[in-house]
Amino acid sequence: MTLIDSDFHVTWSDNAALAEYLPKAWQQRFLRGSGHSQSGLPVTQPFYNPAAQGQPGGWSEPEAAVTWMENHQVEKAILHAYQAPAVSNFGDADYPSLLAEAFNQWLIDHWLDGRTELLGTMTVATQDPVRAGKEIRKRGSHPQIVQVALSAGTLQPYGKLGFRPIFEAAAEMGLPVVLHAGTEGVAVSNPPSSHGWPRNLLEYRVCPATNFIAHLTSLITEGLFSDLPDLRLVGLEVGGVLPLITYLWRFDKNYKALRSECPWVRELPSAVVKRHVRLGTGSAAIGEEHLYFELLESFGADEMLLWSSNQPRWDAVEPESDPHLKERTGWQVEKVGRENAAALYGMTSAL
Amino acid sequence: MKREDSPKTLDLGPVDEFADGERRIMRHGRVSIGVFRVGDDFHAVRNYCPHEGAELCRGPLTGTNLPVARSGHMEWGAEGYVLRCPWHAWEFDIRTGRSYTATKMRIKTYPVEIREQRVHLILKAS
Numbered sequence: 001m002t003l004i005d006s007d008f009h010v011t012w013s014d015n016a017a018l019a020e021y022l023p024k025a026w027q028q029r030f031l032r033g034s035g036h037s038q039s040g041l042p043v044t045q046p047f048y049n050p051a052a053q054g055q056p057g058g059w060s061e062p063e064a065a066v067t068w069m070e071n072h073q074v075e076k077a078i079l080h081a082y083q084a085p086a087v088s089n090f091g092d093a094d095y096p097s098l099l100a101e102a103f104n105q106w107l108i109d110h111w112l113d114g115r116t117e118l119l120g121t122m123t124v125a126t127q128d129p130v131r132a133g134k135e136i137r138k139r140g141s142h143p144q145i146v147q148v149a150l151s152a153g154t155l156q157p158y159g160k161l162g163f164r165p166i167f168e169a170a171a172e173m174g175l176p177v178v179l180h181a182g183t184e185g186v187a188v189s190n191p192p193s194s195h196g197w198p199r200n201l202l203e204y205r206v207c208p209a210t211n212f213i214a215h216l217t218s219l220i221t222e223g224l225f226s227d228l229p230d231l232r233l234v235g236l237e238v239g240g241v242l243p244l245i246t247y248l249w250r251f252d253k254n255y256k257a258l259r260s261e262c263p264w265v266r267e268l269p270s271a272v273v274k275r276h277v278r279l280g281t282g283s284a285a286i287g288e289e290h291l292y293f294e295l296l297e298s299f300g301a302d303e304m305l306l307w308s309s310n311q312p313r314w315d316a317v318e319p320e321s322d323p324h325l326k327e328r329t330g331w332q333v334e335k336v337g338r339e340n341a342a343a344l345y346g347m348t349s350a351l
Numbered sequence: 352m353k354r355e356d357s358p359k360t361l362d363l364g365p366v367d368e369f370a371d372g373e374r375r376i377m378r379h380g381r382v383s384i385g386v387f388r389v390g391d392d393f394h395a396v397r398n399y400c401p402h403e404g405a406e407l408c409r410g411p412l413t414g415t416n417l418p419v420a421r422s423g424h425m426e427w428g429a430e431g432y433v434l435r436c437p438w439h440a441w442e443f444d445i446r447t448g449r450s451y452t453a454t455k456m457r458i459k460t461y462p463v464e465i466r467e468q469r470v471h472l473i474l475k476a477s
Binding site: 222223224226227253255256257258259260261262263264266267268271 | 453
């Protein structure tokens with residue numbers, strides 16, 4: 001079986017490479033302020049910056065990335081630049097929009113053009129949702145741009161009306177919206193825990209599941225999936241499926257009581273999630289392996305998981321040793337390894 | 352020879368003594384049933400919420416916001432037919448026993464017939 005890797009990280013080797021894509025008027029600002037938001041707050045938390053520890057944040061050259069793919073039977077990879085969505089956490093509006101557009105064009109020029117095995121995740125600045133929608137319609141029309149990353153860290157949950165132009169554009173273009181953990185608490189976003197700032201990295205690292213669930217709950221109850229039947233949401237490194245299962249038990253139960261508050265939600269939240277949401281396998285906490293897969297199978301999670309390596313970061317996995325790709329009774333390994341992603345990203349005919 | 356079962360019925364008395372909007376909760380054996388008059392219609396449902404077993408028929412009989420196609424729109428309807436559980440507000444339409452959640456979840460309903468100006472609750476065939 002060849003694989004599709006739904007979480008494959010790239011980065012720019014130096015800031016000058018990205019600066020070229022900015023108008024002159026903004027280049028110096030980027031080069032001076034890179035790594036910091038314009039409110040002076042760090043974009044990458046010092047305790048969460050692999051580069052500061054001498055570890056790669058992503059592939060910086062396509063050749064090395066493609067070689068890794070060939071060595072592991074990965075036929076297609078969905079590229080993410082981990083730090084790109086953090087532009088939405090700047091206190092500014094014009095500058096992050098320009099930076100997102102510069103990043104998207106850099107991704108197309110440096111990674112996608114001429115390499116059909118690579119598929120790209122664009123980003124937009126949520127501070128200007130109308131402009132973000134235009135950017136999604138413009139660069140999102142590139143045949144290898146397959147989804148739109150938004151920052152996981154925000155000031156409001158994504159179901160709020162102000163974000164609508166972004167989700168409408170993504171649905172119109174057939175591009176899933178992806179939230180990748182890691183920007184929670186960055187710059188001017190809310191703290192990564194619902195109760196404030198964690199004391200240490202350990203605490204920070206277990207928060208993203210609750211953050212993702214808050215966005216997901218908002219998107220469902222505010223009716224985004226009712227209004228936009230083509231909208232799809234992807235969660236990467238947001239704690240895997242396990243937290244979702246018991247959360248949906250509760251969501252379904254409360255829906256039965258309170259559905260009249262949001263009558264546009266016309267079916268159980270779990271049914272909405274199964275149709276509209278896909279999750280990467282990265283960061284899943286497997287614990288007891290037999291129990292983990294028993295729960296996932298009971299939920300039908302093999303219909304919604306996207307195999308994700310998270311290469312080349314320090315917490316990456318290799319397909320040969322990933323339990324999600326092991327043959328087991330009642331587990332549709334081909335769906336997890338390839339078919340779910342192929343269907344989501346419209347690649348069915350290409351495979 | 353097969354015995355023909357006739358439905359058991361409970362005679363609830365004259366129609367004109369059952370006021371519009373009135374509800375009566377009665378016990379038949381181990382089963383509690385609520386009978387409701389809405390205009391000229393009568394409906395009966397089992398007095399048991401499938402959620403946690405509350406006495407459903409003691410909740411308000413109201414309407415609900417009907418399922419709609421788009422967010423931000425509210426369409427009040429089913430006025431007088433939506434029984435809301437007094438414990439956790441689960442809703443059931445007394446005409447069908449169904450909820451508005453697009454699930455198979457439902458409460459048991461019983462036919463009510465008017466015979467010779469008297470209200471008869473039709474129970475399961477014995």
